[in-house]
Amino acid sequence: MPIDSFSAGKIYRTSLSNEVVKEIRKMILTGTIKPGQRINEVHLARDLQVSRGPVREALLMLKNEGLVTHEVNRGATVSILSARDAYEIYTFRAMLEVNAIEMGLENLQDEHLQALSHLLERFAQSVQEANAEELIACDIEFHKVIVGLSKHSRLIQAHSQMDSQVGAMFLTIANELPKRVNRVVEIHQILYDALASRDKEKIIQELNMHYLSTLKELESKLKEAHG
Amino acid sequence: MPIDSFSAGKIYRTSLSNEVVKEIRKMILTGTIKPGQRINEVHLARDLQVSRGPVREALLMLKNEGLVTHEVNRGATVSILSARDAYEIYTFRAMLEVNAIEMGLENLQDEHLQALSHLLERFAQSVQEANAEELIACDIEFHKVIVGLSKHSRLIQAHSQMDSQVGAMFLTIANELPKRVNRVVEIHQILYDALASRDKEKIIQELNMHYLSTLKELESKLKEAHG
DNA sequence: AACATGAAAACTGTTAACACTTATTTGGGG
DNA sequence: CCCCAAATAAGTGTTAACAGTTTTCATGTT
Known part of the structure; x- marks a missing residue:
């Protein structure tokens, strides 16, 4: 068939x-x-x-x-994703994105910023509609644009290999999305602003912040779920 | 069966x-x-x-x-590995190893140095025997020890995912191993010394050197082979 | 002779049946 | 009643045959 x-x-x-x-x-x-x-x-x-x-x-x-x-x-x-897995996934993604910026910020075009801006709107809309699936898709897409700047296919592949696991992490805390969800949009807005400034150090700092806070919010949930 | x-x-x-x-x-x-x-x-x-x-x-x-x-x-x-692939493989491995050192140098034990030292001997011996297969195995093992320091399974996995491709790269230039081969041992000796010093900045610098030179030697060969 | 066309061969994708391993149940002995 | 062992059921690993797609080759036309 x-x-x-x-x-x-x-x-x-x-x-x-x-x-x-x-x-x-x-x-x-x-x-x-x-x-x-x-x-x-x-x-x-x-x-x-x-x-x-x-x-x-x-x-x-x-x-x-x-x-x-x-x-x-x-x-x-x-797979069962533990707090340790969450730590690994987010630190590794942060690491890949930071390196992508370091090696490819000069590839950032206005079209990229437009695409990201559009994603922020989709983000906001999916929050209103409480559409978790769409929200996750936006998040993944947003970060895909960032690593894409590197034009380094192996870096990009290593990053996207974890996309599904990021989705699975979201799922773990999906029951209490509503409260957290607004912050997600905020956080990406900040990242967007940093990118728009094209200030490498600033972007890298915000990236690390971004993942640090995401991790913080996730870890407590995960620990109570299954060690 | x-x-x-x-x-x-x-x-x-x-x-x-x-x-x-x-x-x-x-x-x-x-x-x-x-x-x-x-x-x-x-x-x-x-x-x-x-x-x-x-x-x-x-x-x-x-x-x-x-x-x-x-x-x-x-x-x-x-797969056909191009000069671009060589560039990606070695820059990405370098990046992963540098980050592994940055996050896990404190995990370096004397046993690791002993293992590396032992690998250097195997290296030298496989050079004498002109045993390309063993040489590659040593090279891969050597760098596996380095990334292993991170204790970050996803970083380690991303690194080892490229092991076979590294082997395939070697193959491409295998016909003229003899000349190049002595330098390989030298280069790893330098890396070993840097690691033994436990000086983070020095190790990172040597790692970048290491891959830069490896890449240089490879790229010309690859370009003439197939774009 | 070059090219298009259609049939035949070769190959990948899929299915269903068989072989072996692991999990579960049942019955007997302590 | 609990525990162990043999029998049985259920599940994965492997195979071989079938279905559909791609490639090759031969044929006929311009």
């Missing part, structure tokens, strides 16, 4: 495995399957009306996103 | 896919299959006396190591 994805009239060919990846990723990020839960290939395949081959390939890809862990002869389980 | 790997009497269970990964990786790193060459799943499976399932899974894993690229309905191709 091969699948074609349609988008604006143009046909993009994709494999079932890739579609299954999206499906499972969504299940994990929306909490349909929960951290620590084992993933049954047969059941999942049947639910998705697909055979086990694509499911296995999809699980391998999700393993590389860090959403899933794997043991031989025991299969895949949804 | 499930396979068990034996090692020093103890039995480690592993999957066929993992064995196949090792096999294909070896083929790529020894030049049995060459950059740009397409990988035929059926032929490869037959050669390895295995079915296509494990081969496909292995190719997925090798894709994440950067040794292989993949197009839907066209299968896998051995």
